[in-house]
Amino acid sequence: MTADFTPDPALMLATCAFVAGAIQTVLSWENFDLRQLNRNRIPRVTPFRLRKHSSRRGWRVTADSLAQSPFVADTNAALWKMRDGRILSLRAIAAETxxxxxxxxxxxxxxNILEHIAAVFAGNARSLLDFAERPETYDDVGRTIDWGRRRMRRWPRSKYEKxxxxxxxxxxxRVGQKRYRVDRMNGWYQVDCREVGTRRRRTFNLDELVRLSDTNKKLSVGRRKVTKARRSK
Incomplete structure (x- = not known):
């Protein structure tokens, strides 16, 4: 899977959050049988034809996989036939999904990010498909993207970002009672660390670091509360 940056930080965060949330949810399913789509009430468009990937081993969805191209269709028009017989718009399909x-x-x-996703799907916030032409800022995202807008500054960093x-x-x-310093990244997901003092190497994945750092934070908060309670007696 590949991804592209957009000139709108809010849309980019919303897109990444949706993709990551969908992947994590699907990975938690009992199996990956197509029946899971019905069990989880995910709308299914018909016709829907997978195409062989031209350069990789696998399948892909292209414009001709569907009755018409979703890239040029009106996102608010009820044009898409579902397997249950309903005719929905792209936005209605997205909202149900x-x-x-x-x-x-x-x-x-x-x-805030979840609300923004819902707003885009409901038509209360714009997506890039709502523009008649691609925004000029899209051609040079790195220079023109504005991360300093007020609504961006008030969004807290996620645990993973931290x-x-x-x-x-x-x-x-700090992991448990030990302190570690990052040595290097090991692939896309694992981090090689060395214990401060002993220099012993230990490898964590990002999920472990998030979980363990959050546990340490809760423990430290709990200790402070206990200390304050003792002092007040």
Whole structure:
């Protein structure tokens, strides 16, 4: 799977959160049988024909996989026939598709991002498909993207963002009773660390670092509360 940056930080965060939340939800299913789509009430368009990938071993969805191209169709027009006989718009399909993934999206992001996703799907916020032409800022995202807007500044960093920032900055991290300093990334997912003092190497994946750092934070907060309670007696 490949992804592209957009000139709109809010849309980019919303897209990443939706993709990550959907993947994590599907991975938690009992199996990956097509019947899971019905069980989780995910709308299915008909006709739907997978195409062989031209350069990789696998399948892909192209414009001719469907009755018409979704890239040029009106996102608000009820043009798409579903397997249950309904005729829906792309936005209505997207809104229904969001439902089974909301909980996991909220867990890995925050309520503001989830609300923005829902707003785009409901037509209350614009997506890039709503523009007649591709925005000029799309041609040079790195220079023109504005991360300093007020609505972006008020969004807190997710737990993963905080951990990744510390990994990149090679800041020491406490795991249990030990402190580790990042040695290097090991692939896309694992982080090789060395214990401060002994220099012993230990490898964590990002999920472990997020979980363990969150546990340490809760324990430290609990200790502070106990200490304050003792002092007040």
């Amino acid at each position: 969001l439902s089974p993934f909301r909980r996991r999206i909220r867990r890995i992001s925050d309520s 951990v990744i920032h510390r990994v990149i900055a090679r800041e020491p991290m």
